[in-house]
Amino acid sequence: MDLVLEFMAYIEREPNATADRLFERILEKSRLLTGAEAGTIFLVEETEPTAPRIRPICIQNNLVEVGSIDLTLAIGPGSLAGYVAQTGEVVIVDDTYDQAKQWPFSFDHAVDKRIGYRTVSILAFPIRTYAGSIVGVVELINRRKLGHQGPAPFDREQADMILAFNQLVGRAIERTVLIDELKGASRAIGVANRALAEESKEREAAEDQAVEAGLEGLETVRKAGERLRAHIVAILDAAGRGDLDAIAKTAGTLKTALDRMVESARPPS
Template identity: 40%
Template sequence: MDSVLEFLEFIEQPGHQTVRELLDRVLLKARQMTGAEAGSIFIVRKSGKQDWLVANSIQNDRIKLSKADFRIPIVPTSIAGYVASTGETVLIDDLYAIPKNVPFDFDQSFDKATGYRSRSMLTFPLTNFQQKVIGVVQLINRHSGRKKEPVAFNDKQADLILPFNHIVGRVIERADMLEQINKRNIDLRVKNRTLRQQQLQIEELNKDTESAFMVSIRLLARAAEVHDEDTGNHIIRCNEYAYLMAKKVGMPEVFCKEIHYSAQLHDIGKMSVNSAILTKRGRLDEDERFEMNQHTTYGHQILERSDRLQMAAEIARSHHEQWNGSGYPDGLKGEQIPISARILAVAESMTRCARSAPTNRPSATKRRTKFSPWETTAWTRRRISSRGCLKSLRPITKNSTRSASVWKISAYRPALSGIVFRKSKCGLAGRQWDAGRLGFGAAVEAQQGKRLVFQT
C-alpha cells in the first residue's frame, strides 16, 4: 500500500500537467520501482475503424531517443497489441527467444536500427473504471544488483506494479479526457471564429448582391425613362413618395421596403413601346394611345418572371387603374386595385405635379375619381405653393386626426427638390436645408429634432 501512495504522490505532484508529462512521470516511476532501463507507454486511440496504440512516452537510459511519434495496430501479433487486446500481463525473459506457441513475436527493427539489445520485458495494460484497456506499459531490461547484463522480470515486479495500474489508468484517462475537452474547446473556438468570419463575408457578399440588384433596377428604370425630360429624378421621387406614403398608411415594413425599390419600375413597359409614340408631341391618335397604354402589360410581362419583383410587376400592370373603374388595362375598380399600385398612382401624380405648372395639377374632381377616399384626403391636405412645390402633407391614414403626432413633409425650390421631413411636435418648422449638397438618397439626421433630409 505504501508503494501505491508513493506512486500516486509522485505522479500527482505537478498542477496542470499535460497527459504526455503525466505519462513521462508514470513511466519514470515504474522504471525506478522495477529497475527497468527502458520503457514505453502507449495510449489507445481510434482512427477510422481501427484501434491503435499510440506511443506517448518512451525512455531509455542507454541510448538517446527522439520524440515518440509512432503507432502500432492493436492486433495480437505484437506484444503490446496482444496485451491491449487480451488485457493480460506478459513477462518475457528473452525477447529473442520467444516460444513459437504464442501468437506474438518481437519486432527487432528498433534494435537493428539503434544497436540496442532488448532482452527482458514486462508488459501490462492500463485500464479505466469499466476495466477497458486504455493503454499499455512496456518495461524493458531489468537491472538488479551489480549485474551488468539485464535480468528477467519476475512476479515480484509484476506484483509491485500491477496493483495501481487501474489507478494510474483512471488518472491518465481523466487527464486525457480533460485534454481532449480542452482541445475540442479550442477547435470549437477556432471554428466559431471562422464561422463568424464567413458570416461577415456572406453579409458583405449579400450587401454587394443587394447593391448590385438596386443599381440594376435603377438603371433599368432609367432606361425606361430615357425619353423623359426629367432624366431619372421622376423615378427617384416616385420611390421616396411611395415609400413615405406606404409608411404613413401603416403598411408593414416589408411592404414599405419593397415599394421603395419597386415603384421606380412602374413604367418599365415603355421600353417595349415604339419610341416615336413616346416622343410624339401633341395628342396621340387612337392606335397610338392603345399602344401607349400597352406599357402596363408589357411592364408586367417583363417583371413577373422575377420573384423579387412581384410587387413591381403588380404596380406596372395596375398603376393606371382608376378608383371609379375607368382606368386600364383591366378596368379594376376601388379596392380591386392592388394597394401598391394605388400608392404609386398617388406618388406618381404628386411627382408630376411637383414639377409641373399649377394649372396642370389634377382638379379636386379628378382626384376623387382617380384615387381612393383616403388618398383624396391626402391630396386635400396637401397645399401646393405658388412656387410649385409641396408645402406640407398631413399623415395619409384613414383614421388620422389633427392632434396626432405626425410627420410633416415640406419641400422647397423644385430645382433642388430638397424635402425636409420633421416632426410637427418639435416646433422647429421653417428651417431650410441645402439639400443640393447632399447625395442622392442621403438621409441625414439633424442634431436638433429628428429631421431627415432626402434629396430626390
C-alpha cells in the same frame, strides 16, 4: 509514503498536463520504481473496430536516442505487447534471446537492430480503465540491479506493486485524454465561430452593396423620367404652336431618352 499514493502524487504533480506529458510521467515513475533502463507505453487504437491495434506513444531509453517509431502492432500473439493487450496478463520475460524458452507470443528484435540496443528482460502489464477495459500496455525493459552484471530479471513483487495502482493510472489517462479532446473540440468551435463571423461580415457587405446599387439604379430611373417629362412637355408646346420641325426634332430626342431609360432598367448580366 504508501507507494500507490507516491505514484499518484508524482503523476498528478502537473494537473494541467497534456496526455502526452502524462504518459511520460507514468513511464518515468514506473521505471524509477522498478529500476528499468527503458520502457514503452502502447495505446490501443480502434480506428478499425474489427481489427484494433496498438501503437507506441511514449518511448524512453537511458542508453540510446530512440525518437519516434512508426510502428503499429496487431492485438494478439504476434508480439508481447499485442498478447498483453489481448489477454490482460502480466508477463515477465527474463531473457528475450533465450531460444530454449517457449512463449505463447513472438519476439521481433527488428527495433533493437534499428536503434542499436539489446532488449533482454521485460515486465509487461496492461493499462485498464476503471471499468476494466484495456486501453494500453506498458513494457518496462532491462532492469538494472546493484551487484548484477547486465540486465537483471524483473520479479513478481515488482509486478504486484505496479498492478496496485494500475486502474488509477487508467482513470488518469481516461480523464486527461477526455480533457484534451474537449480542448480540441473547443478550439474547433472557436475556429468555426470566427469563420461564421467573417462570413456574416462578407454577407452584410454584399447586401449593403446591393442596396447601394439598387438606390443608384432608382436615381438613374428618376433622372430619366424627368428628362422624359421635359421632352413630352416640349412636344406638347411645339404642337400648340404648330411647329412641325420642332415636334419632329423633339420626338427623335424622346425616342433616344426612352431607349436609354429601358437600358438603365435592365439588370446587369
